[in-house]
Amino acid sequence: INKEGYFVNFKAAKNESLIIPDSNFVGKHLCEVLSSDIALPAMACVEKALATGETQVFESQAYVDNLLRYYEFRIVVSAENEVMAIVRDVTETKLFLELLQQQERQLKAILNNIPGSAWLKDSESRYIAVNEPLLKLFNKKLEDVVGKTDYDLFPPDLAQKCINDDREVLSTGQRKYFEEFSTNPDGSEVWFETIKTPI
Numbered sequence: 001i002n003k004e005g006y007f008v009n010f011k012a013a014k015n016e017s018l019i020i021p022d023s024n025f026v027g028k029h030l031c032e033v034l035s036s037d038i039a040l041p042a043m044a045c046v047e048k049a050l051a052t053g054e055t056q057v058f059e060s061q062a063y064v065d066n067l068l069r070y071y072e073f074r075i076v077v078s079a080e081n082e083v084m085a086i087v088r089d090v091t092e093t094k095l096f097l098e099l100l101q102q103q104e105r106q107l108k109a110i111l112n113n114i115p116g117s118a119w120l121k122d123s124e125s126r127y128i129a130v131n132e133p134l135l136k137l138f139n140k141k142l143e144d145v146v147g148k149t150d151y152d153l154f155p156p157d158l159a160q161k162c163i164n165d166d167r168e169v170l171s172t173g174q175r176k177y178f179e180e181f182s183t184n185p186d187g188s189e190v191w192f193e194t195i196k197t198p199i
Helices: 036-052 091-112 132-138 156-172
Strands: 056-064 067-079 082-089 119-121 127-130 176-183 189-196
Touching: 036 056, 036 067, 036 082, 067 091, 091 119, 091 127, 156 176, 156 189
Parallel strands: none
Antiparallel strands: 056 067, 067 082, 119 127, 176 189
16 A cells, blocks of 8 residues: 555455455555545554554454454555555454453352352462452452462462362362361461362
8 A cells, every 4th residue: 555545556365354355456545445434544554654664553343244354454664655554354363352351251240249259270270260258368459369379378388288189179170178277367266168179
């Protein structure tokens, strides 16, 4: 695309959902080929890329074959007064991220509606999700727990026991139930009933 916004060359990727039909539009302006909600930000990126020499990136969406598709546009300076526009179909990635966010919201809703302390750990025994009762029990903020292991939160002996229990549950695939005794920071004694299960 030249600095005025006219296509000077085009090469279609194979096996891609093309935002622009594979037809002869070389010599036409961006606004003749693309809808204005894509052409205008693309033109702004062309101008900015040529002015700064920096790659410009934006995302947009369009209906292709009656399906809503998401596209990433990268505008890169390729010659004097000319840029290369690399367009990539990111629909699957976008939908996957939306699904992950939806699952994360559902997981938080489930965890936060469990009256007792609840958490999820990954295969390395790092906390990946915790509920409010657990944070209150630990007297910690979310960022102080998520991504951490028991070694970051407990004395070494207790941390090793927790991790050994995690490994046992993961290796056997069986739920484990046990009671634990602990001392609160104020010196009071407390018993915990814990159930660990693989998911």
